[in-house]
Amino acid sequence: MPELPEVEVTCLGLKPLLSLSVKQIVIRNYSLRWPINPKLPQILKKQTLLNLDRRGKYILAKFSDGTLIIHLGMSGRLCIVSDRDLLNKHDHVDIIFKEKNLILRYRDPRRFGSILWTEKDPYSHKLIKNMGVEPLDDKFNTEYLYQKLKNKNQCIKNSIMDSHLVVGVGNIYASESLYYAGIRPYRVSKKITKKKLSILVKSIKDVIRNAIVRGGSTMNDFFDVNGENGYFQNEHKVYGRENQPCYQCKFPINQLRLGQRSSFFCKKCQR
Numbered sequence: 001m002p003e004l005p006e007v008e009v010t011c012l013g014l015k016p017l018l019s020l021s022v023k024q025i026v027i028r029n030y031s032l033r034w035p036i037n038p039k040l041p042q043i044l045k046k047q048t049l050l051n052l053d054r055r056g057k058y059i060l061a062k063f064s065d066g067t068l069i070i071h072l073g074m075s076g077r078l079c080i081v082s083d084r085d086l087l088n089k090h091d092h093v094d095i096i097f098k099e100k101n102l103i104l105r106y107r108d109p110r111r112f113g114s115i116l117w118t119e120k121d122p123y124s125h126k127l128i129k130n131m132g133v134e135p136l137d138d139k140f141n142t143e144y145l146y147q148k149l150k151n152k153n154q155c156i157k158n159s160i161m162d163s164h165l166v167v168g169v170g171n172i173y174a175s176e177s178l179y180y181a182g183i184r185p186y187r188v189s190k191k192i193t194k195k196k197l198s199i200l201v202k203s204i205k206d207v208i209r210n211a212i213v214r215g216g217s218t219m220n221d222f223f224d225v226n227g228e229n230g231y232f233q234n235e236h237k238v239y240g241r242e243n244q245p246c247y248q249c250k251f252p253i254n255q256l257r258l259g260q261r262s263s264f265f266c267k268k269c270q271r
């Protein structure tokens with residue numbers, strides 16, 4: 001499943017399309033998670049792509065008269081192709097640009113993704129307005145986390161995975177960040193010291209930033225990039241390493257289930 005870093009890398013990879021204008025849209029399958037607006041081909045024709053932004057796992061593609069809000073769901077991919085590229089049966093949408101023969105192609109075998117059109121402020125869209133802060137934004141800092149957690153009895157791993165608090169910290173990133181911060185995943189949120197929280201904030205930012213940097217080098221490889229088996233896996237310090245020795249202390253890594261999700265940690269390095 002594409003996580004925040006992959007979505008960020010995708011968004012950066014679409015920059016060559018900026019300031020190009022739409023010649024035609026081909027929609028081969030309208031039924032994504034929510035149906036694509038049947039008028040979209042008419043609406044988007046002749047509009048210019050003015051800006052690309054990411055909020056959580058949504059890509060916001062701003063055109064002259066509105067914004068496409070795109071989510072990759074479980075298996076979605078966006079890539080830039082030319083008319084010489086072969087069509088795959090899961091290529092549901094092509095946005096064909098006038099210039100350079102470039103096509104923005106949406107592929108999604110499981111069709112849990114979405115492509116929505118809005119002419120209003122996309123940041124006040126119901127899917128986006130209640131999202132927590134971005135992990136790499138300055139607003140995600142020790143004081144913010146401390147204030148959010150000071151009365152929370154929930155375990156820390158579930159807290160940092162709560163997208164109303166901070167977006168994009170998926171299961172893998174949560175396990176890895178807590179390892180770097182030396183905090184056991186099941187610790188009660190409100191009992192963690194401010195000093196530890198400041199290390200956790202830094203760890204989350206580092207883990208996400210690192211995944212974005214790693215993803216950048218594989219951006220052009222449309223066919224091999226696979227969220228779950230991808231480039232980030234080889235880097236894991238604890239995630240998926242049950243019973244294997246900790247890289248720091250050689251003690252076997254533990255696994256436990258928290259809120260239906262597998263959590264991995266080192267009993268010696270994390271307290």
Ligand SMILES: [Zn+2]
Binds near residue numbers: 246249251266267269
């Ligand atoms: Zn250890």
